[in-house]
Amino acid sequence: MALSAGKTRREPIELAELKPVNDKVKARFKKDPAEVDLQEKIAYAERVWHEARDLDKRMSAITVRLRDSSGTKHLVTNEGTELEMEFGHVHVWSWLTGKEGGKFTGARHECGSIAKGWEYFDEDKPASVVAQRLVKLVQQQMKGATPKPGSFPCVCGGEVIGVLAHEALGHLAEADLTLQSAFVGKTGKKVAPEGVYMIDDGTLPTGFGSAKYDDEGTPTTRVNIIKDGILEQLLTDREYAKKTGLPLTGSARAEDYRFSPIIRMRNTFFKRGDVADDELFEDIDFGYYCLGFAGGQAGTNASFQVGVQEAFEIVDGEIGQPVTNLSISGIATEALLQIKGVGKGDFHLGPGRCGKGQEALVSDGGPMIRFDKGPITIGGKE
Numbered sequence: 001m002a003l004s005a006g007k008t009r010r011e012p013i014e015l016a017e018l019k020p021v022n023d024k025v026k027a028r029f030k031k032d033p034a035e036v037d038l039q040e041k042i043a044y045a046e047r048v049w050h051e052a053r054d055l056d057k058r059m060s061a062i063t064v065r066l067r068d069s070s071g072t073k074h075l076v077t078n079e080g081t082e083l084e085m086e087f088g089h090v091h092v093w094s095w096l097t098g099k100e101g102g103k104f105t106g107a108r109h110e111c112g113s114i115a116k117g118w119e120y121f122d123e124d125k126p127a128s129v130v131a132q133r134l135v136k137l138v139q140q141q142m143k144g145a146t147p148k149p150g151s152f153p154c155v156c157g158g159e160v161i162g163v164l165a166h167e168a169l170g171h172l173a174e175a176d177l178t179l180q181s182a183f184v185g186k187t188g189k190k191v192a193p194e195g196v197y198m199i200d201d202g203t204l205p206t207g208f209g210s211a212k213y214d215d216e217g218t219p220t221t222r223v224n225i226i227k228d229g230i231l232e233q234l235l236t237d238r239e240y241a242k243k244t245g246l247p248l249t250g251s252a253r254a255e256d257y258r259f260s261p262i263i264r265m266r267n268t269f270f271k272r273g274d275v276a277d278d279e280l281f282e283d284i285d286f287g288y289y290c291l292g293f294a295g296g297q298a299g300t301n302a303s304f305q306v307g308v309q310e311a312f313e314i315v316d317g318e319i320g321q322p323v324t325n326l327s328i329s330g331i332a333t334e335a336l337l338q339i340k341g342v343g344k345g346d347f348h349l350g351p352g353r354c355g356k357g358q359e360a361l362v363s364d365g366g367p368m369i370r371f372d373k374g375p376i377t378i379g380g381k382e
Contacts, residue, residue: 021083021217023083025086029088029116029117030116033088033089034088036118041066044127048092048094048127052134055132062096063095064094067112068089068091068118072085075216087211089112090113090118091112092111092121093110094109094134105324107140107309107310137309140322140324141324144325147288147324149378150377151374153370154371155287156369157291159292162269162364163364164304165270165364167297168303168304169336170265170364173225175236175263189230193337195228195229195274196336197224198271199223200222200235200251200268201221201269204267208349209264209266210266218237218238220250221248223235223251226336233246233247234249235264236263240263251265253360255360262356265360265362267363270342273343273344275341275344276345284317285315286314289319293306302331303332305328307327326378328379335371338371338372339370343369344367345368347367350365352364
């Protein structure tokens with residue numbers, strides 16, 4: 001098959017050298033999701049709904065999607081690599097709808113783990129916790145003000161910053177896409193103010209995209225995509241490491257044995273800065289505080305449009321009333337250059353799934369970051 005397919009290629013594929021490895025990687029689940037009865041999983045989803053209805057009778061409908069996996073991945077190459085890697089994950093995605101009068105509104109919540117099995121839903125995310133988060137978001141949407149359209153200063157929280165890091169910027173740093181992206185020719189050049197760091201790390205113990213090895217047998221690494229404002233590194237697989245002369249980053253991933261490994265992000269985030277979070281709001285007469293991601297899209301030209309399901313007005317340097325149906329758009333590479341402050345508060349990485357012809361588990365996030373008026377446009381009504 002390889003010889004036959006090779007006749008259609010214009011140039012031969014060459015791979016960067018890789019030292020063969022022999023290893024066994026064990027999963028450490030207390031409660032393997034494959035051994036959990038289906039009825040227990042259905043009961044969890046039902047509890048989320050009942051808990052939400054008990055909290056607020058205005059909740060009218062819910063969708064709960066539970067996914068999990070458990071198994072062993074084998075990689076054997078003619079170079080001598082032999083890997084046996086246990087893997088698995090649990091994940092829940094929920095959408096709750098509320099109704100008040102003739103007005104419908106909704107909100108989503110997503111959580112999951114690769115470090116824990118089904119015990120994650122017992123210890124970290126019981127149904128009551130998921131329901132409380134969903135209801136809070138829907139209630140804020142119900143009473144939220146309509147956003148004003150235009151350009152305003154904004155402070156973006158972890159979920160929104162994570163989406164910008166992954167969708168609007170991270171894909172530009174995947175070496176197989178860089179030549180067609182807004183990052184082409186910018187390696188080694190300034191793309192953000194000093195003190196701004198954006199990282200993709202496949203080694204984090206609890207990262208939703210983490211693994212000890214990628215699907216070519218390369219040990220995963222921590223990659224400084226942006227270091228102190230400079231575009232420093234790109235994500236590579238063995239083919240593009242050889243083509244570009246860049247180091248291997250352990251970023252080759254395949255959805256399963258039916259797919260060829262391609263360059264994918266793992267856990268993508270901005271590093272904490274040195275500004276106290278409350279100082280980011282200072283001297284903003286009017287702007288928006290954007291916290292919760294509700295969906296969106298981005299292009300390889302760095303354009304993005306993101307729905308924000310949890311947002312608040314900023315008035316005279318203080319967080320004001322909630323806002324409903326807000327969206328932000330702009331060019332992420334331009335927004336990078338207009339960062340005015342990076343918060344030093346803690347943040348967590350939110351789990352997700354990325355599609356690039358095939359699915360991969362990922363996570364993203366970041367600290368609170370302030371953008372001044374100009375690079376980000378707020379969508380709303382007068």
